[in-house]
Amino acid sequence: MRTERFEVRHVDLAAADIGSDREPALSVFWWKDLPLGARASLKDELPYGTSQLRQLAAEYAAAQLQARSIGLGAPLRATYEGRPKPALSLEAALEAQNLVGALDAIATPSSASAQDISVVICTRDRGPALRKCLTSLAAQRSAPGEVVIIDNSQAGNARDICRQFPDFRYVHEPHAGLSRARNTGVQISRFDIIAFTDDDVEAHPGWTTEIARAFAERDVEAFTGLVLPARLDTAAQCSFQFTMGGFGSTFVPLTFDRRFFEETRPSGAHVWKIGAGANMAFRRSVFERVGLFDERLGAGAAGCSEDSELWYRLLAAGGVCLYEPRAVVFHHHRSDWPGLKRQIKAYMKGHVAALVTQYDNFGDRGNMVRIGKQLPIYFAKTFVKALFEGPPGRLGILAAEVEGWLAGLQFLPRFGWRMRRPPMGNAATAEKGISR
Structure with missing residues (x-):
């Protein structure tokens, strides 16, 4: 995509509000609260016509049915490439279900309580971004049991911002390193499920309750969710999203298990395809069984991949990780080259x-x-x-x-x-x- 700016548009196909903008756009398609897919379009491809949107809705509906209907082959296991393997054709899906009724049923928002979730945010000298992140967490439909902010700056620079959110817990961890900060969050948090996001992220209002639903409905120890771009205002942001792939673009749930691990092991198990640390959660038992984050890895140490290395240990020990795109966060990509x-x-x-x-x-x-x-x-x-x-x-x-x-x-x-x-x-x- 050779343009320096894309508007990020969110289109609810259930509401049929397609808009008429002709600026380059990354259109994220939803059916109510269910994210269906995304499509980047240049000026001459916009606006979408009614027939185009109907076709997109049918294709996205088929993909959701494949992934979420047990009778049609769900749940899907990740393949060698880390992508879903189709369980049925579009025509079969169209014949098998009333798409509107099926999507309405699938898109029902979670009613699960997030009271058993500890949300941990590690931050270092990103005051304005942190304020946006915390504001989004304060607006969750189901409030988590606690929100813990780990301030990893030497001087405790996030303290004043955190005072604006008196219901959240503030912890100063002056020893540098994202893994060190995350481990501090694990050790002082109180609840059975520990969810992590980053300070340059804003969470969808249903984020915590969708995490709660996933752990209640699936026998998994780890979880990742969908990370969408918050804005694509610069060439650098567009390059990260479109050239480098952003944080992934899969809109159906996948399970990553021992089978995936063994299939990809000869070429270095592809655990980085499981998701992103900006949207992940674990049962506390994971850390008791396979250990905490490796403090040699992550920002402030070797650079990153502390999350994927932990997933590696978990899959090697026979654990299962679920990717569930119902749980959405919006990431602010780096804006300059x-x-x-x-x-x-x-x-x-x-x-x-x-x-x-x-x-x-x-x-x-x-x-x-x-x-x-x-x-x-x-x-x-x-x-x-x-x-x-x-x-x-x-x-x-x-x-x-x-x-x-x-x-x-x-x-x-x-x-x-x-x-x-x-x-x-x-x-x-x-x-x-x-x-x-």
């Missing part, structure tokens, strides 16, 4: 560090294959494609990826670093700096 390139470099550096860690923990050679073979092949193919086809800025992002890969290689000879292990979840901890 330097910020985006720093982010991409950190992502790749952290990814390599996590692969090294996974190899050390489990001896899976697929992790080394990904570092030494698959990633260089990806870089070469991307370079050739970007050189001849673009899009603009892709070579700069690729350079940041290669820099991150090279930075990640430094962890291979660091044997002292490699011998460390993540802390266990049942370790006793003292409460730190809590104010209400």
Whole structure:
């Protein structure tokens, strides 16, 4: 998509309010509270006609029926590529169900109580973004049992903002590192389900109650949800969303289990496809069984991938993770090129560090294959494609990826670093700096 700005439009197909804008747009289609899919369109493709919207509604309805109707093959397991495997054709879905009635039934908002959920937000020097995040959490249809803000700045800079939300708990964790902050949140939180989001995110009003529904209805230990862009106002934001894939674009639920783990293990189990740390939740028993977040990984340490490394341990231990896009958050992507390139470099550096860690923990050679073979092949193919086809800025992002890969290689000879292990979840901890 060669444009520097897209309007993010939310279209409720049940209300038939299609609008008439002709600006480039990422249209996110809903059926009431159920997200169905998204489509990017340029000026000459807008506005959508009635027949186009009917066809889209039929296609999205078929996908939802495949994924959510037990009699039609649900639930879907993730495939090798981390994508849903179709259970039936569009024609079969159209014949099997009254689509409007079926979508109305599927789109019923959750009535589950979120009182058994602790929401943990880790923040570091992002005051305006944090205020928006906390405002969205205060507006949840079902209030969580608690909201805990872990301030990971040295000076406790989030304290004044958190005072504006007296029902939330504030905790100062001055030791830098996202994994360290998240572990603090796990250890001081009170409830059985621990949900995480980021300070540059705004949660949909139904976020917590959809998490509660998922854990009540499915026998899973971990959960991820849909992360949509909040805005696409700059070229950097559009590049992250469209060129790099954003945080994924799957709108049907998937289960990631031991079968997925074993199928992808020879090439480094593709646990990064499970979801994003900006929208994830765990039963407390996960941390007691497989340990806490690895404090060598994540922002403030190796870069990122502390979430996917924990999913790796969980799947290796026979656990199951559910991706359920009913639970939606809106992420504010980096708005400038330097910020985006720093982010991409950190992502790749952290990814390599996590692969090294996974190899050390489990001896899976697929992790080394990904570092030494698959990633260089990806870089070469991307370079050739970007050189001849673009899009603009892709070579700069690729350079940041290669820099991150090279930075990640430094962890291979660091044997002292490699011998460390993540802390266990049942370790006793003292409460730190809590104010209400």
